[in-house]
Amino acid sequence: MIFKDECLKIALLPKREAFFMALGRMDRVKPNKAQRKRVLVANANRCCVCKRQGIGLHLHHIDEDPSNTIDENLAVLCVEDHDRHHRPGVYRPRVNHLELGPDQIRQRKKSWEAFVIEARQPNPKVVATLAAYGSFRLIHSLQLVMQWPDERIEYTRSYHLLDGTLDKLTDAVMEEISQIGRNVKLMVVNEPLSVEHCPCCEAGLSRTIKPAVVIRHTDPDWPTDSSCAIYINPERPWITILFFLRREQLLEGSLHLCGGRFLHYHSDGIDERVAVRPHPSKRAQVTRIVRKLLQEWSPATVFIGTGDPDTPELLDGLKLPAFWE
Numbered sequence: 201m202i203f204k205d206e207c208l209k210i211a212l213l214p215k216r217e218a219f220f221m222a223l224g225r226m227d228r229v230k231p232n233k234a235q236r237k238r239v240l241v242a243n244a245n246r247c248c249v250c251k252r253q254g255i256g257l258h259l260h261h262i263d264e265d266p267s268n269t270i271d272e273n274l275a276v277l278c279v280e281d282h283d284r285h286h287r288p289g290v291y292r293p294r295v296n297h298l299e300l301g302p303d304q305i306r307q308r309k310k311s312w313e314a315f316v317i318e319a320r321q322p323n324p325k326v327v328a329t330l331a332a333y334g335s336f337r338l339i340h341s342l343q344l345v346m347q348w349p350d351e352r353i354e355y356t357r358s359y360h361l362l363d364g365t366l367d368k369l370t371d372a373v374m375e376e377i378s379q380i381g382r383n384v385k386l387m388v389v390n391e392p393l394s395v396e397h398c399p400c401c402e403a404g405l406s407r408t409i410k411p412a413v414v415i416r417h418t419d420p421d422w423p424t425d426s427s428c429a430i431y432i433n434p435e436r437p438w439i440t441i442l443f444f445l446r447r448e449q450l451l452e453g454s455l456h457l458c459g460g461r462f463l464h465y466h467s468d469g470i471d472e473r474v475a476v477r478p479h480p481s482k483r484a485q486v487t488r489i490v491r492k493l494l495q496e497w498s499p500a501t502v503f504i505g506t507g508d509p510d511t512p513e514l515l516d517g518l519k520l521p522a523f524w525e
């Protein structure tokens with residue numbers, strides 16, 4: 201009976217369509233060579249979901265209509281993610297956090313292609329961070345993270361010492377970044393991290409770079425149009441440090457004397473307490489911290505003020521009141 205119904209349906213359709221349907225491939229339009237190349241290049245020859253390459257890439261019709269072969273409907277998927285999409289039941293017990301329906305694929309494609317466009321700019325606003333895991337004596341793995349300025353992670357990849365020497369892995373990382381965008385700035389976490397954290401729930405150590413730091417490293421106007429304003433509170437041992445680019449405030453930090461025993465620096469995501477030493481004076485220790493901060497940020501101009509916060513009196517140096525001691 202099933203066969204009869206199917207035949208009936210086919211008989212009612214126009215001839216050509218019926219023919220393709222009978223073959224099980226209704227109006228399938230294969231992307232031509234040029235289109236395939238264009239879509240692959242827009243995706244840096246990587247799967248838009250896992251960003252891997254060299255494991256068999258398919259062009260998948262996102263809306264499941266094989267005749268809709270326009271660039272916007274073609275997602276580059278590796279064999280594994282393509283299969284994950286078509287047979288979710290097989291993967292769900294193991295990878296239960298990754299739904300790979302049409303909406304997710306469309307979103308991944310859009311985001312990755314936009315990322316690749318940005319990465320190929322002369323001064324990309326996206327950055328890469330390389331963290332090493334292990335100890336100085338033995339680094340067992342590297343993790344490369346590529347992010348948007350707002351800390352949204354677009355790409356992660358781990359490199360394990362099992363796959364080669366550290367030099368070989370570092371070369372592979374550099375090659376990977378240059379394939380995606382040769383001008384993307386790479387930041388290296390300067391100490392090996394002891395704890396590797398969950399790559400899916402983002403718990404654990406921060407692997408991303410704060411938005412203000414991304415701007416400092418990527419905006420070509422930083423060396424000329426940045427400034428730092430340091431406000432010395434006239435009533436208590438507290439200074440406020442603000443960084444600006446083109447008059448827009450990027451970061452606010454504060455440094456204060458905490459219980460007389462610590463110098464506490466606090467700003468977006470950073471909370472550092474340094475024990476006060478007996479020598480030199482507390483004011484000299486504060487000056488040293490501020491100088492280090494200014495060296496790190498290298499703003500074009502520095503303003504130091506005190507008194508009324510609305511109309512501060514400008515000073516020509518970091519002159520801290522005696523109550524800091």
Ligand SMILES: [Zn+2]
Nearest residue numbers: 247250278281
């Ligand atoms: Zn993939």
